[in-house]
Every structure is written in structure tokens, then in C-alpha cells.
Amino acid sequence: MHSNEYVQFFDGGVEPKLENLGGKGASLVTMTAAGMPVPPGFVVTTAQFDAFMEEAGITRHIHQLLAGLDPEDMGQVDKVSAAIREDICSRPVPQVLRELTITAYEALMSRFDAPVPVAVRSSATAEDLPDASFAGQQDTYLWLDGVKAVTEHIRQCWASLFTSRAIIYRLKNNIPNEGLSMAVVVQKMVNARVSGVAITMDPTNGDRSKITIDSSYGVGEMVVSGQVTPDNIMLDKVTLAVISEHLGDKHAELVPDAAAGRLVEREVDAERRGRRSLTDAELSAVAQMAKRAEKHYKCPQDIEWALDTDLPDGENLLLLQSRPETVHSSKPATHTAPQPVVSGGYFSGFSAGTLKPSV
Amino acid sequence: MSLKSFPKPSELPVPAGAEGWEKIYPYYLVFQDKLKEQEDAKFWFCDSQHWPTVYKPFETIGGEFAVKCLGQYNARHLMIPNANGIEFRVHLGYLYMSPIPVPEDQIAARVPLFEQRVGHYFQNWDQLLKQWHVKVKGTIDEMETISFPKLPDMVPMEDILSGKGKDGSEKLLESYDRLIQLAYQNWQYHFEFLNLGYIAYLDFFNFCKQVFPNIPDQSIATMVQGVDMELFRPDDELKQLAKLAVELQLQGHFGNTDDVDATLGAIAAAPGGERWMAQYEGAKDPWFNFTVGNGFYGHDKYWNEHQEIPLGYIADYIRRVDEGQEIMRPVEALIAERDRIIEEYRELLEGENQALFDAKRGLAATAYPYVENHNFYIEHWTMGVFWRKIRELSRMMHAEGFWTRPDDLLYLGRNEVRDALFDLVTGWGVGAKPIGPDFWPEEIERRRGIVDALKTARPAPALNTPPESITEPFTRMLWGITTEQVQQWLGAGEAVEGGGLRGMAASPGVVEGLARVVTDADQLSEVQQGEILVATVTAPSWGPIFGKIKATVTDIGGMMSHAAIVCREYGLPAVTGTGSASTTIKTGQRLRVDGTKGTVQILDALVPEAGEPELLAAGPGAHSHSHSHV
Numbered sequence: 010m011h012s013n014e015y016v017q018f019f020d021g022g023v024e025p026k027l028e029n030l031g032g033k034g035a036s037l038v039t040m041t042a043a044g045m046p047v048p049p050g051f052v053v054t055t056a057q058f059d060a061f062m063e064e065a066g067i068t069r070h071i072h073q074l075l076a077g078l079d080p081e082d083m084g085q086v087d088k089v090s091a092a093i094r095e096d097i098c099s100r101p102v103p104q105v106l107r108e109l110t111i112t113a114y115e116a117l118m119s120r121f122d123a124p125v126p127v128a129v130r131s132s133a134t135a136e137d138l139p140d141a142s143f144a145g146q147q148d149t150y151l152w153l154d155g156v157k158a159v160t161e162h163i164r165q166c167w168a169s170l171f172t173s174r175a176i177i178y179r180l181k182n183n184i185p186n187e188g189l190s191m192a193v194v195v196q197k198m199v200n201a202r203v204s205g206v207a208i209t210m211d212p213t214n215g216d217r218s219k220i221t222i223d224s225s226y227g228v229g230e231m232v233v234s235g236q237v238t239p240d241n242i243m244l245d246k247v248t249l250a251v252i253s254e255h256l257g258d259k260h261a262e263l264v265p266d267a268a269a270g271r272l273v274e275r276e277v278d279a280e281r282r283g284r285r286s287l288t289d290a291e292l293s294a295v296a297q298m299a300k301r302a303e304k305h306y307k308c309p310q311d312i313e314w315a316l317d318t319d320l321p322d323g324e325n326l327l328l329l330q331s332r333p334e335t336v337h338s339s340k341p342a343t344h345t346a347p348q349p350v351v352s353g354g355y356f357s358g359f360s361a362g363t364l365k366p367s368v
Numbered sequence: 369m370s371l372k373s374f375p376k377p378s379e380l381p382v383p384a385g386a387e388g389w390e391k392i393y394p395y396y397l398v399f400q401d402k403l404k405e406q407e408d409a410k411f412w413f414c415d416s417q418h419w420p421t422v423y424k425p426f427e428t429i430g431g432e433f434a435v436k437c438l439g440q441y442n443a444r445h446l447m448i449p450n451a452n453g454i455e456f457r458v459h460l461g462y463l464y465m466s467p468i469p470v471p472e473d474q475i476a477a478r479v480p481l482f483e484q485r486v487g488h489y490f491q492n493w494d495q496l497l498k499q500w501h502v503k504v505k506g507t508i509d510e511m512e513t514i515s516f517p518k519l520p521d522m523v524p525m526e527d528i529l530s531g532k533g534k535d536g537s538e539k540l541l542e543s544y545d546r547l548i549q550l551a552y553q554n555w556q557y558h559f560e561f562l563n564l565g566y567i568a569y570l571d572f573f574n575f576c577k578q579v580f581p582n583i584p585d586q587s588i589a590t591m592v593q594g595v596d597m598e599l600f601r602p603d604d605e606l607k608q609l610a611k612l613a614v615e616l617q618l619q620g621h622f623g624n625t626d627d628v629d630a631t632l633g634a635i636a637a638a639p640g641g642e643r644w645m646a647q648y649e650g651a652k653d654p655w656f657n658f659t660v661g662n663g664f665y666g667h668d669k670y671w672n673e674h675q676e677i678p679l680g681y682i683a684d685y686i687r688r689v690d691e692g693q694e695i696m697r698p699v700e701a702l703i704a705e706r707d708r709i710i711e712e713y714r715e716l717l718e719g720e721n722q723a724l725f726d727a728k729r730g731l732a733a734t735a736y737p738y739v740e741n742h743n744f745y746i747e748h749w750t751m752g753v754f755w756r757k758i759r760e761l762s763r764m765m766h767a768e769g770f771w772t773r774p775d776d777l778l779y780l781g782r783n784e785v786r787d788a789l790f791d792l793v794t795g796w797g798v799g800a801k802p803i804g805p806d807f808w809p810e811e812i813e814r815r816r817g818i819v820d821a822l823k824t825a826r827p828a829p830a831l832n833t834p835p836e837s838i839t840e841p842f843t844r845m846l847w848g849i850t851t852e853q854v855q856q857w858l859g860a861g862e863a864v865e866g867g868g869l870r871g872m873a874a875s876p877g878v879v880e881g882l883a884r885v886v887t888d889a890d891q892l893s894e895v896q897q898g899e900i901l902v903a904t905v906t907a908p909s910w911g912p913i914f915g916k917i918k919a920t921v922t923d924i925g926g927m928m929s930h931a932a933i934v935c936r937e938y939g940l941p942a943v944t945g946t947g948s949a950s951t952t953i954k955t956g957q958r959l960r961v962d963g964t965k966g967t968v969q970i971l972d973a974l975v976p977e978a979g980e981p982e983l984l985a986a987g988p989g990a991h992s993h994s995h996s997h998v
Contacts, residue, residue: 289878
């Protein structure tokens with residue numbers, strides 16, 4: 010799969026640049042290059058946004074609308090925001106750019122036996138939007154099927170540069186509107202058979218020679234939110250020997266119902282509950298990936314991972330998120346919020362019944 | 369909550385035919401009725417790692433010298449602050465041990481003494497160890513000069529002419545005493561560095577457990593273990609001989625290695641055979657001073673006296689070389705993996721802790737190789753010569769009519785042998801018949817019956833009530849006697865999924881294969897390629913077998929037992945200290961051995977028939993829990 014100025018694949022081998030890919034997109038490319046397997050996908054670069062705006066010829070008009078806005082006048086801000094976003098979403102994307110996006114999407118789909126749903130997310134450069142995690146949560150569109158839905162939501166991500174909140178943020182911080190841009194990430198939806206978290210230490214005592222893994226069936230939401238008791242395994246970080254393991258009850262799992270476009274909860278049968286949700290080889294692969302993430306970020310990490318049903322054994326372990334471990338190491342006074350480096354929280358975006366059918 | 373207990377000594381049944389067994393051992397080695405209360409209050413564990421088989425009376429010498437000398441270095445030489453030696457008793461033919469702690473109020477006073485003494489050794493390690501080799505070799509050389517010839521019909525004329533004034537019997541008595549003393553001497557030397565090796569290891573061990581809580585023992589062992597050690601030298605010599613035989617195209621002469629003379633004769637006469645024979649002779653001295661056992665039994669076979677054993681191994685290696693197999697150990701890979709492990713743990717530490725890690729690991733890596741290498745010099749070489757001399761003496765007295773089988777001396781205690789010798793020289797001196805030939809054959813038959821009867825029962829893994837936790841480091845490390853292990857023996861440990869056994873995770877890896885239960889070195893020839901070796905205990909001299917098998921499971925032994933060291937060296941999974949693998953598992957059963965977790969599953973276990981007891985219950989099993997009326 011070939012990257013170009015307007016579309017860059019995670020594994021396309023092109024040096025990631027923040028100004029081209031946005032924070033999220035650059036991070037995904039960096040991680041892929043570092044051997045941390047994020048779900049495959051590509052980035053629609055800021056160059057494509059710039060070319061679109063150039064072609065549409067609306068930049069000057071937008072600047073005029075924004076000029077002299079009073080950040081305290083919420084009614085007026087909302088009105089201007091709605092007008093700009095309507096304008097962006099109604100403009101056609103130039104055919105050349107559209108073709109590039111369609112080709113990239115089809116190349117991604119060709120990796121699987123059958124087409125798989127994707128997520129579309131905005132990937133802003135750091136100073137353009139209030140904060141990455143806020144933006145990530147706002148502009149994440151999940152379970153999208155087909156090229157039409159994908160291109161539609163790419164434009165919605167572009168438009169999100171001009172939400173009321175984003176406009177007010179820039180006004181208050183004196184960030185100029187000139188040079189604003191936005192990249193968009195298109196990424197395979199994870200179809201998790203087994204998922205969980207891994208911390209590259211023993212969180213009970215801060216012992217950095219251990220890796221602690223929680224693992225359960227289905228999508229990881231139920232592990233993160235504590236709705237199931239996962240398997241809990243502690244390994245030695247150096248030799249990957251199992252130090253202790255406790256089988257959790259794992260009574261239920263969330264699995265995607267692609268047809269309905271949402272996650273459904275179902276009961277786990279006794280046989281699957283009674284055994285560990287990871288094989289020895291899978292356990293070792295999760296631990297090695299956590300080690301790589303820690304080495305890459307040079308501090309203890311708290312990762313979210315999943316085994317994807319759509320991918321073959323040996324390539325099916327995916328890293329969904331990696332962030333500095335803070336539970337043990339940060340003191341309350343200097344608490345820093347977890348910084349998502351991958352996706353703004355796959356799990357936090359998922360819960361049963363909250364997903365809307367794709368367009 | 370009342371603590372679960374092992375049986376008291378008096379509760380163990382005496383096997384039929386073994387009544388009166390106490391009297392075949394010295395009084396100080398058996399539990400005393402008058403001391404019952406004190407002795408029952410102590411926890412004793414069975415050392416079947418070194419003494420898996422019932423002692424014949426003479427054979428207690430190894431246990432007595434070894435455990436006494438171990439203790440003296442803790443309690444009298446090094447003044448180890450928290451550990452004295454280990455008390456020991458023989459019960460129903462097996463050796464039981466009870467570590468002696470130092471009273472709390474004396475520990476502090478021993479610290480400066482300990483530091484001064486240990487400090488001297490660690491600061492002068494190389495020079496003192498060099499001196500050790502000289503002392504030990506000197507002992508062996510002197511032992512070799514001892515002989516036990518038949519007494520002459522009369523004093524030689526030259527002794528008359530020189531006015532010697534002695535009949536030569538004093539030489540016989542002195543030779544026996546000197547042989548015993550020399551064995552005692554090398555057993556003292558044996559522990560001069562062994563305890564230090566363990567101390568350095570344990571210092572690093574405890575540090576690791578502190579900075580990396582729950583770090584697997586296996587990781588610590590790997591970080592200090594030598595990779596290429598003298599213990600493997602005899603086996604390596606055989607491999608080199610096999611490779612040379614292939615190179616010289618001598619394979620055809622290894623068809624019947626049981627006939628040593630014919631085999632060696634044919635090789636010597638073959639083209640290139642001279643070169644091979646020269647290398648063979650070079651390897652023999654000293655590396656064939658190697659026993660198939662562990663040096664503690666009179667029936668041990670030594671390679672240099674049973675050359676069909678090493679020749680058989682060479683033939684097997686030749687076959688494997690011809691099949692294109694790699695017979696040398698993966699030394700480079702093992703070193704690379706060890707270095708990676710050291711570096712990764714080290715990088716987890718910062719500042720002062722990293723400096724401490726380097727210092728403590730460095731000391732352990734200096735001192736620890738002795739723990740692995742000494743074995744050749746004492747258990748194999750010294751004891752090889754010792755048993756050879758004892759057999760010579762036994763045969764001489766057999767010829768004098770003292771007993772009916774050549775090696776029956778082993779049924780006498782070592783001090784009884786002295787009596788028998790005085791009996792012999794008295795009868796000889798006065799020109800009469802000694803009493804022994806009319807006394808010992810019957811008594812030996814009686815004792816043989818007792819020993820054979822004792823052999824029908826396996827020992828209990830331990831006696832009396834265990835302490836709530838077992839912390840004594842030597843006990844834990846060498847014998848694998850941990851709190852968890854004791855609980856497991858008592859059947860209170862965590863059950864293994866699917867039924868099976870739990871032991872020490874002694875060498876990592878998971879394999880499945882067919883079991884081969886070996887309880888005696890003579891059964892080693894039955895072991896087939898790709899089987900899983902299940903044994904009471906293994907000896908390092910079983911080396912060549914480790915190139916054939918997939919994994920090892922033992923009844924007893926810790927992280928630093930021979931099986932554990934050898935398996936890590938060969939890259940084979942090992943589970944040691946299971947308590948009962950050799951009696952629970954049957955040859956031919958399919959096993960799954962997980963040397964990383966320390967579990968053994970029997971995959972095709974027979975389903976017990978209704979009404980029959982569970983066949984696979986872990987723990988000491990039926991031999992030790994039934995109560996008797998002794």
C-alpha cells in the first residue's frame with residue numbers, strides 16, 4: 010500500500026510528521042514502526058484538508074465570520090459554528106482527492122477476507138483544539154461500513170475544527186485561524202475475541218520487574234469498567250515466567266453485532282469461564298508487546314490490547330492504547346491525567362447499546 | 369487452627385522383616401526413646417536427594433561426614449549469624465535432617481565475627497581456592513597409595529634382619545584408619561567453599577527478592593550460574609571422543625561396547641585408532657573418576673572401573689552424530705540468554721540499587737561456580753577412590769572367610785570394621801582362627817534381611833509438625849524445602865489443573881512426552897530418545913542421558929539440585945521436588961511437564977475404579993501416613 014502526500018498508511022514507511030498527520034495519526038504511524046501493532050489503517054493528511062479548503066475557496070469567508078466574535082456571546086458563536094460546519098459538509102471533495110481516499114480504503118479492505126467496519130477519527134495538531142482526548146471523544150465515528158460512510162465522516166471530522174468549543178478555545182488563547190488544519194484517521198474496528206489491559210509493573214507495590222495482565226472475553230469495556238472479573242496474571246518482565254494467576258469468573262462478554270452496528274452482551278459458557286482466556290503463547294505475546302511499549306515510551310505503561318478475530322494467528326494481537334502508568338507512580342498532588350497516545354480510548358468509546366448504526 | 373502434621377517417627381510402620389533395624393546403625397544416629405519429647409518437637413525432612421536408598425550400615429559414613437562438616441562451617445568456622453548446622457538421624461534406613469537456628473539473642477554478637485571470617489575468604493578467593501585444589505588433590509593422591517594386601521604367612525626375613533620388631537598388622541590397622549581420616553579430611557575441605565558459595569548466592573538471592581518481590585528463583589539462579597563448568601567436563605570428553613571416532617571413521621567398532629577389551633582392542637588396531645586411544649587415555653585421568661550414582665553408596669559404579677558405561681555413551685553419541693544431530697550443549701545461546709536476563713533486571717534498578725546489584729551479583733558469580741564444580745573433586749573423584757579401596761579391603765577379608773559375598777563389608781558399621789580387623793590380626797598373629805568367619809556371615813545375613821525389608825518402604829518426606837514458615841536459606845535452596853513445598857506434601861497446596869504433581873519450577877519450558885521412571889542408575893540404558901525422565905533424584909553423571917530426554921521430573925531437590933542445574937544447562941524443562949513423581953507416575957504414561965510453572969500433568973491417567981483410592985493424589989502417599997503399633 011502506497012502512501013502519498015494526501016494519504017499515509019500506518020505501515021507505509023513514511024517518516025511521521027505531526028503537521029501532516031496530527032497527534033493521533035503521527036502516534037499510530039510511530040507505534041506501527043516500533044513494532045507495536047495498532048489496528049491497521051491510514052491517515053488522511055492535513056494536506057488533503059488544505060487542498061479541499063483551497064478548492065472550496067471558503068477560507069476567506071470563514072475568517073470573516075470568525076473575525077470580531079465575542080467568546081462570551083454563546084448564541085452568536087453557536088450560530089457561526091453551525092454555519093461554517095454546514096458549509097464544509099456540503100462542499101464536494103475534489104475528484105482527485107476523493108479517488109485517493111477510495112483507493113486507500115479499498116487497499117485496507119483487501120487485507121481481510123470480507124470488508125470490515127472502520128472507525129474514523131479526527132487527528133488535530135496539538136495547538137488547534139482544546140485537548141486531544143476531548144477531541145478524540147467528540148470526533149470518533151465507529152462501525153462505519155462502505156466508502157460513502159467513510160468519506161462522509163472524514164468531512165465531519167474536518168468540520169469539527171469549528172465546533173463552538175474549539176472556536177472559543179482559540180479566541181481565548183489568541184490562537185490565529187490562519188493555517189488551521191486537520192488530519193483524519195481511518196482505522197479498522199477491532200473485532201475483539203479476547204481483550205484486556207496490561208501494566209508493565211506490579212501496581213500493588215510499584216515493582217517494575219513484573220507485568221500484570223487482566224484478560225477477558227470480547228471487547229475490553231467490561232474489564233475497564235469492572236463489570237466482569239477478568240483473569241489476572243502476573244509475569245516476570247524479564248523471563249516472562251508466570252508468577253501468579255487467578256482465573257476470573259468472566260461471566261459475560263461484549264461482542265460486536267456488525268449487522269446491528271452495536272455491541273451486544275452475552276453470557277460466557279461454563280467451559281470458557283473455567284479456563285484462562287489467553288493461551289500461553291498469547292499471554293507471552295501480550296507481555297512482549299507491553300514490554301515494547303514501555304521501552305518505546307521509556308516509562309511504565311498501561312496498555313489496552315485485543316486479539317482480533319479478523320486477523321490470522323500471530324498477527325491478531327493489537328495494541329489499542331498505551332499511556333504512562335499513573336496509579337502507582339503519581340502522587341495525588343502532582344496527579345497528571347492519563348495521556349492517550351493511540352486512540353483516545355477505544356474502550357471508553359464502547360458500551361452496549363450506545364453505538365449508532367452507520368450511515 | 370491446628371497445623372497439619374507429618375507422622376511422628378514412632379508412627380511410621382516398620383516393614384515386616386525389618387524389626388530391630390535400629391541396632392544396625394550407631395546409637396547416635398537413631399531417635400532415642402529418652403529424647404522422644406525433644407525429638408518429636410522438631411521438624412525433620414528426609415534428604416532423599418542425596419540418599420534415595422536405604423543405608424547399609426557402612427554407608428552412613430557419607431551422610432555423617434557430609435552433614436557434620438556442612439554444620440561445622442556454619443556453626444564453628446564462619447559463625448553464620450542466623451544458622452547453625454543441621455542435626456541428622458537415620459530412621460528406617462533413611463536420613464532425616466533438622467536445621468538448627470541460632471537463638472535470637474546470639475545473632476548480633478556473631479555478625480562481626482562472621483563478617484571478618486567471610487570477608488577474608490571473599491578477599492582472598494582465588495588464592496585460597498587454588499590452595500584448596502592442592503589440598504584436595506593431595507588427599508586423593510595419598511588415598512591412592514593405600515592398599516590392603518593379604519597378611520603374609522610369616523614376617524619377612526628382611527624385617528628380622530633390620531630389627532623392625534613389628535609384624536605388619538599395625539600397617540593394616542593404620543591404613544584403614546588413614547583411609548577413613550582422609551575421607552573425613554576431604555569432606556571438611558568440601559564445605560570450606562561450599563557454604564561461602566551459598567552465602568554469596570543467598571546474599572544476592574535475598575537482594576533480588578527485596579528489589580523484585582516474587583522474582584522467580586529460576587531467574588536468580590540463571591544470573592549467577594556458570595555455563596561452562598567442570599561438572600560437565602566428563603560428558604564433554606565423551607562427546608569429543610564420539611566426534612573424533614566419526615572423524616576417524618571408527619564407528620564400526622562400537623557395536624558391542626559391553627565387551628570393553630574387545631572394543632578397545634579393535635579400535636587400537638584400526639587405522640587412526642592410535643590417535644583415538646591416546647585421547648581416550650587422556651580423558652580417563654581424571655575425568656573417568658565419575659560415578660553413575662552420587663558417590664554416597666558402596667554399590668556406585670565408576671566409569672574407570674566400568675568402562676562399558678562411558679563406551680556405551682560414546683556409541684550413543686556416535687549414532688546421533690551420524691544422524692546429523694548436534695550433540696554439543698548450546699553454550700553460546702545459554703550465555704547470550706543469561707547476559708540478556710542480567711542486563712534487563714539490572715536496567716530496572718537505579719542508583720545505589722544498581723551498584724548493589726552489580727556488587728552482589730559479581731560476588732555470587734565469583735563464588736558460585738564452586739558449588740557446581742566441587743562435586744567432581746569430592747563426590748566423584750575422592751569417593752571413587754575411597755569406595756575402590758573399601759572394596760579392596762572387603763575382598764581381602766572375604767578371602768579370609770569373614771563374609772560370604774565380596775562386598776559384604778558394607779553391612780558393618782565403620783567402627784565395627786575396625787573390630788573385625790583387630791579380630792583378623794589377632795587370629796593371624798597368634799596363629800589361631802579369627803572369630804569373624806563364625807560370627808559375621810550369620811549376622812550379615814540377618815542385616816541383609818533388615819535392609820531389604822526397609823527398602824520395601826519409601827521414606828516419609830518429613831516428620832512431625834512443620835514450622836509455620838520455612839526460612840532457613842540452606843534448607844530452602846539446596847533441598848527445596850519451602851513452606852509451599854511442605855504444604856504441597858501435606859496435600860494442602862494449590863491443586864494442579866487436571867490432576868498431577870507440583871514441584872519446583874527448576875528449569876523453564878513446557879513439553880509433552882512419555883514417562884520413563886528410573887529409580888536406579890542401572891535402568892538408564894532403558895531410556896529412549898524423546899522420553900521424559902522421572903526419577904527419585906538424578907546424578908550429574910547421568911549427563912549423556914540429558915542429551916536424549918525431553919524433560920526431567922524428580923521427587924526431591926531444589927533450584928540448585930543437580931537435576932535443576934543440568935537441565936538448565938541442557939535447556940530442558942525440569943520440575944524438581946515433587947515428593948512422589950517416581951511412585952505416582954508409571955513408565956509409558958503421557959506427561960505434560962511445565963518447568964516454568966513447576967507442574968506435571970499426567971495426560972492419560974488411569975481412571976480409578978470405583979472404591980479404589982485416587983491414584984494421582986499428590987504428596988507423600990500411602991507409605992507414610994498409615995499408623996502402626998511399633
